[in-house]
Amino acid sequence: MHRTTNGPQVLRAYGTRCAGTTADRTACALLPVPPPPSPERPIVSARFPTLLCLAFVFGIGHPHSRSAPALDNGLARTPPMGWNSWNHFHCNVSAQLIRETADAMVASGMRDAGYQYVVIDDCWQVARDRAGRLVADSARFPGGIKPLADYVHSKGLKFGIYTDAGRRTCQGRPGTYGSEEIDARTFAEWGVDYVKEDWCNSEGLDAPTQYAKFRDALAKAGRPIVFSICEWGSNRPWDWGPRTGNLWRTTGDISDRWASMISILDLSSQYALAARPGAWNDPDMLEVGNGGMTDDEYRAHLSLWAVMAAPLMAGNDVRTMPAVTRDMLTNKEVIAVDQDSMGVQGMLVQEPAPDLQVWSKPLADGSRAVVLFNRSGLQTVIAATWRAIGLTGSAGVRDLWAHTDLGAFTGRFSATVPAHGVVMVRITPVKGD
Ligand code: GLA
Numbered sequence: 001m002h003r004t005t006n007g008p009q010v011l012r013a014y015g016t017r018c019a020g021t022t023a024d025r026t027a028c029a030l031l032p033v034p035p036p037p038s039p040e041r042p043i044v045s046a047r048f049p050t051l052l053c054l055a056f057v058f059g060i061g062h063p064h065s066r067s068a069p070a071l072d073n074g075l076a077r078t079p080p081m082g083w084n085s086w087n088h089f090h091c092n093v094s095a096q097l098i099r100e101t102a103d104a105m106v107a108s109g110m111r112d113a114g115y116q117y118v119v120i121d122d123c124w125q126v127a128r129d130r131a132g133r134l135v136a137d138s139a140r141f142p143g144g145i146k147p148l149a150d151y152v153h154s155k156g157l158k159f160g161i162y163t164d165a166g167r168r169t170c171q172g173r174p175g176t177y178g179s180e181e182i183d184a185r186t187f188a189e190w191g192v193d194y195v196k197e198d199w200c201n202s203e204g205l206d207a208p209t210q211y212a213k214f215r216d217a218l219a220k221a222g223r224p225i226v227f228s229i230c231e232w233g234s235n236r237p238w239d240w241g242p243r244t245g246n247l248w249r250t251t252g253d254i255s256d257r258w259a260s261m262i263s264i265l266d267l268s269s270q271y272a273l274a275a276r277p278g279a280w281n282d283p284d285m286l287e288v289g290n291g292g293m294t295d296d297e298y299r300a301h302l303s304l305w306a307v308m309a310a311p312l313m314a315g316n317d318v319r320t321m322p323a324v325t326r327d328m329l330t331n332k333e334v335i336a337v338d339q340d341s342m343g344v345q346g347m348l349v350q351e352p353a354p355d356l357q358v359w360s361k362p363l364a365d366g367s368r369a370v371v372l373f374n375r376s377g378l379q380t381v382i383a384a385t386w387r388a389i390g391l392t393g394s395a396g397v398r399d400l401w402a403h404t405d406l407g408a409f410t411g412r413f414s415a416t417v418p419a420h421g422v423v424m425v426r427i428t429p430v431k432g433d
Helices: 022-030 051-060 095-107 146-154 180-190 207-221 237-244 258-274 295-307 323-329 332-338
Strands: 081-084 117-119 125-128 134-136 158-164 194-198 226-229 247-249 280-282 312-314 347-353 356-362 368-374 380-385 394-399 404-410 412-417 421-429
Touching (some): 081 158, 095 117, 095 146, 146 158, 158 180, 194 207, 207 226, 207 237, 226 237, 258 295, 258 347, 295 312, 295 332, 295 356, 295 368, 295 421, 332 421, 368 380, 368 412, 404 412, 412 421
Parallel strands (some): 081 117, 081 312, 226 247, 247 280
Antiparallel strands (some): 125 134, 368 421, 380 412, 394 404, 394 421
């Protein structure tokens, strides 16, 4: 059976309504099914509350008990964290940049906060040699990639690289099509720990087939390598991604603008049920610190990515970032939500008024991470009800940005939320209540 994917949802806390009693399930099933989206009728967040309910009713409701098994390479048991060159530097990559970035990740505390993979995106490669092996730009990467990977490893970090499943990368560099085995072997020899494989110049190719080829080549190469599928959600990767890669992009590229960030949020959140340990929806890399959004907007971006259990790949210049950006990216309480061991992708559970939303992610200790999200241009109060987030009784509320305990609440929690901003809390039921 196909997993439901069309139509965002207001889902009541993973089943208090949809997967609870028979009556609940029936009520859920009786809700009308929305029509499929079309370009004229774009998907708008939270307008259609039903499809995921139906998914629950038909037995695929438990977050980890769904159809295809996840890729069994033992990696990315929590969403991968690291840094990627693309969002800030585009083609302007070099060994020096990567070394300085690795140094800065250590000095800034990012490594210790969990950011592990230092990934060079497009433009590092210029040709193939006579043996068919990819060759790095020798002006920008003197000595090639291996010594760079060694340097990154010497800093206690991991090293990632980029290729493309088609004939050429998006920037016209040699692609992996037809060279899957040799590229996987080359990357393994260089000490690569993470590969992002893009989908440009792939006309006429079948995405599940091509990505499975590279998955198998990586497995044969004999080095644990996280496999990041980047085909922009164009071939329903949430259906085959879990058995093929550790993460898959769900949308086109993010840009450093509020509208881009929220449109990606709305699209990516539709596939929440596909995510699980080892297999994650990837709503694209972070723009935090790149300058196109306000600090409140960046805090919202990071909070929502964490509640969605998204990979957290920083995309700014970490060598020169101001303290406010560093403190945002290294907020351990927000990162802990993203990295929670249960590995459930949070969802939109309440929309008390247009543009005012409550997102909730169940955590391994029985608590909920809750994001009160104000998409409007005016500061306002937003309330989360226990019913919507699946709690009862009294619960302790902690503000994850203010790092403050706010006390015990029963039935609901409300807070004043800045325009284009969030309040993010962790709500923990009081024991014995
Ligand atoms: C595509 C990807 C981006 C980036 C560029 C590089 O657009 O989606 O993330 O890798 O290619 O050319």
